[in-house]
């Protein structure tokens with residue numbers, strides 16, 4: 113295939129995977145809609161929030177058969193949603209890879225915002241799929257598919273750029289190392305942030321009298337401790353990766369390209385801010401009075417600084433940053 | 439929503455108590471007590487947390503306001519455009535946030551807090567690292583993970599099997615129970631991480647104290663010798679001595695750049711490279727090299743980087759007497775990605791009046807009524823100069839240093855045509871234009887290129903980097919080593935052995951369920 117054909121392939125693949133994510137989202141919405149009729153601890157749904165506390169059910173005997181049907185329906189939607197997501201992720205991967213093959217000479221597909229976003233969303237999906245079984249993540253499905261769908265739409269509509277060669281500063285093996293690490297960390301922080309958002313929502317809901325025994329989506333989320341643990345694990349994975357990307361690989365590359373390890377360029381400043389905020393998150397989890405809610409809020413502040421750096425710096429600071437490749 | 443456990447209570451170790459949980463009592467009045475209280479406050483986790491936030495907040499202004507030592511030109515321009523705010527910002531150190539006293543105050547406090555935190559924790563840790571696993575608690579069923587079962591095996595056999603199954607644990611056998619612990623290195627990792635933060639800071643500081651960074655613009659064919667006076671921008675560390683500048687020199691032989699000719703990123707510059715003939719010292723042999731982005735020249739620990747480029751139109755100015763008052767390339771600084779560049783030409787030697795020009799250079803000249811003159815493409819395909827001309831006193835001998843990129847128009851008068859209409863110099867390559875009132879003429883001979891080079895020495899850089907790598911190592915240990923305790927206790931009851939197994943995961947987000955299940959499995963299954 114020629115480079116041009118790969119470019120077309122990449123564009124088509126992005127459109128197709130978008131559609132597949134859309135289908136997956138619809139299926140997961142259907143799953144949760146069906147779930148409203150199923151008591152939270154109906155047998156089929158028992159895997160939800162493994163390790164969460166058992167909740168006594170008062171479901172009437174008579175309703176049980178009906179429940180069972182609804183539960184089966186719910187599970188079916190969920191399974192198809194997962195299949196659609198896996199298919200979408202496969203096509204997504206094709207889009208990313210062919211984007212790299214489309215360039216002449218062939219290069220890594222991380223030359224501009226369009227490509228970063230495309231790869232970052234793939235990392236989010238991959239992380240979700242990898243953790244799916246271990247953490248029983250069906251409750252995260254609508255959030256992940258919805259997020260990825262919207263982000264990809266923004267990417268295609270606002271950030272699309274035809275394939276061009278890499279600019280000089282980007283031509284370095286450190287690009288590969290630095291960017292892989294940065295994108296991986298960004299994807300993982302994003303997943304962790306989703307758990308933190310859900311933690312806050314659920315906490316509020318419980319505080320306002322929400323009951324674990326009801327049938328809605330929130331009741332089906334894992335318990336607060338479980339959400340917090342999942343958030344922590346993801347952040348604990350992402351933090352060292354970010355440390356490596358932003359504070360080791362980045363400076364080494366900057367030294368090679370610009371003659372300084374660290375120059376307080378806006379992009380660097382914000383990478384540092386992100387790092388400090390997430391360090392604060394880890395501290396908060398170990399500090400009485402800051403655990404739980406405050407920690408979750410700090411995690412989200414961290415995520416905001418991360419995304420601001422990813423998107424905002426390029427748009428607001430433009431040429432003021434050596435790192436602007438919008 | 440309460441898990442009955444302390445499994446997310448990361449401390450789990452009472453000994454670290456005061457570093458983790460602030461004692462939020464009111465300040466005592468007795469001086470000694472007060473000092474102690476202050477120290478406790480400062481070294482508490484809560485304070486560390488707040489200082490971390492302050493550090494993050496404090497870093498923000500530096501990304502919004504142009505910084506002197508990031509982009510001095512931009513900072514100067516900002517000052518000119520914001521005359522009311524600039525002095526206030528100046529006072530607050532907002533043009534050099536990362537060198538400012540208040541920013542230093544935040545991170546120094548954080549470092550003090552860090553030392554105050556590390557020291558006692560290290561002491562506690564050293565003691566704990568040698569300690570035996572804690573005795574088996576009397577009531578195991580109160581621990582987060584608890585299983586019990588009965589077996590026909592003898593107590594001793596069960597305990598022996600447990601000991602074998604707990605590989606990697608430090609195990610203590612008691613009469614009818616066994617306590618095991620692992621993950622001692624987690625705290626060591628955490629301490630290493632925090633200690634390394636200090637190392638990074640030391641490396642960073644020594645780099646910025648002992649090193650220097652300089653920028654110089656060299657036109658093709660031009661020379662540079664590594665002495666402070668030859669730099670356009672020179673930014674030495676506080677403890678840097680000019681004598682430490684290595685005595686190298688070089689000549690810029692040529693500069694190459696490729697511009698992308700099509701596509702959306704048309705005009706994007708690529709594959710810059712500059713040829714240098716250099717000598718490492720006055721008597722050293724001359725060598726030739728090419729430097730590119732990502733491939734600097736390294737001489738004795740100083741590095742020469744190619745960081746920018748642009749055009750230097752070559753002009754000749756004749757004065758009113760017909761004498762050549764100036765001839766040569768003049769650096770015009772690029773204003774946008776199509777290399778519309780602005781610059782100033784000063785001709786102090788012109789008679790009867792000094793001459794000055796200010797205006798723009800367009801590598802590929804284009805014009806529409808809507809936009810005025812613009813550059814259509816960054817390569818020098820159809821170069822043109824458009825300048826306003828001034829005559830009078832350039833003010834160069836007033837003793838105040840002047841920027842070569844700015845024209846002080848106080849003593850100058852803008853030239854107009856004899857009918858009073860606006861006069862503009864508009865030149866294509868090779869053209870000459872006469873100035874009004876017989877003041878002389880200006881010729882646009884051609885286009886030279888310049889490169890912007892950065893020369894720097896960063897003696898502490900590797901310390902900081904090493905510190906960062908140590909920090910990462912420690913961090914990984916701190917986040918992923920799981921300190922765990924497991925107890926197995928046995929008792930005989932009615933001819934059978936009742937086995938109790940309990941576990942405590944002391945890490946954040948830890949979960950011992952699987953491990954305890956495994957252990958129970960291996961104790962049960964080998965019923966002989």
Ligand code: HEM
Pocket residue numbers: 390391394395398448449457458481482483484486548549551552553555556628632635913916917946
């Ligand atoms: C430059 C400032 C600091 C940075 C960047 C920083 C960063 C971190 C990070 C990333 C962690 C997570 C590792 C883990 O969870 O095990 C951590 C943990 C910890 N930090 Fe710091 N820290 C700083 C200052 C301090 C100070 C001043 C204290 C003393 C009050 C402190 C006490 C602790 C403690 C006790 C933990 C362990 C928490 C746990 O077990 O999860 N840190 N720190």
